[in-house]
Amino acid sequence: MRRKLAAGNWKMNGLKGQLAELDKLAAAHPSPEVDVLLCPPATLLAAAALQSPFSIGAQDCHANDAGAHTGDISAQMIKDAGGKAVIVGHSERREDHDEHSDIVRAKARAAQAAGLTAIVCMGESLLEREAQNTLDIIGGQLAGSIPDNATAENLVVAYEPIWAIGTGLVPSLAQIGEVHAFIRARLERRFGAGVGLGVRILYGGSVKPDNARDIFAVPNVDGALVGGASLKAADFSPIISALEAS
Numbered sequence: 001m002r003r004k005l006a007a008g009n010w011k012m013n014g015l016k017g018q019l020a021e022l023d024k025l026a027a028a029h030p031s032p033e034v035d036v037l038l039c040p041p042a043t044l045l046a047a048a049a050l051q052s053p054f055s056i057g058a059q060d061c062h063a064n065d066a067g068a069h070t071g072d073i074s075a076q077m078i079k080d081a082g083g084k085a086v087i088v089g090h091s092e093r094r095e096d097h098d099e100h101s102d103i104v105r106a107k108a109r110a111a112q113a114a115g116l117t118a119i120v121c122m123g124e125s126l127l128e129r130e131a132q133n134t135l136d137i138i139g140g141q142l143a144g145s146i147p148d149n150a151t152a153e154n155l156v157v158a159y160e161p162i163w164a165i166g167t168g169l170v171p172s173l174a175q176i177g178e179v180h181a182f183i184r185a186r187l188e189r190r191f192g193a194g195v196g197l198g199v200r201i202l203y204g205g206s207v208k209p210d211n212a213r214d215i216f217a218v219p220n221v222d223g224a225l226v227g228g229a230s231l232k233a234a235d236f237s238p239i240i241s242a243l244e245a246s
Ligand code: PGA
Pocket: 009, 160, 164, 165, 166, 167, 204, 205, 206, 207, 225, 226, 227, 228, 229
């Protein structure tokens, strides 16, 4: 059985005061029946890992362990700061920083080598969806972004349609189900049933308290990667509860 995962991505939001939301969340969920992971900005990572009973992760890492890469942080540094996971290949990184799947794969490999879980994101644009290219795009991103040494512990896949991120638009449940089933089948084909059935597949893109329950009922949706609604405990808490009830 795959353990469900509610992951929050704070993106470039949060000063020190934001850490109070972690306390509120912990008070609301003293012993959650699902895994809970929060990915604050790098500036809050170490403090969050000290303070929070939940797992803490980062939003990106460099593919190298160390070196002359001003402004970057490595997977080893994330691990050293108390992180357990790192998001790689988020569409905002792919777009803002021109990160292609080969870079994403190298980052995921670095994360896994450091003992972190790599949360590898992928998703189609609206143009690609309208041209009915979604599964081709996802297939390409899966093949290109995921390292060969994936295990059920060191890999999580996040399906995040670009047009659904931060927009309030959500694919139909049938569309989500189609992509998640496709990802599951590709993982099984590449890694065999053991790993393929064990890797968790998250849905991300405008997950909110009022749509979480329906999304979590879709087969092969093992949780969510939540942006805006993870910033406030009052919003993220009902999403965690919906996942626990699913
Ligand atoms: P959103 O972001 O929940 O604000 O749409 C999701 C994400 O980008 O991970």
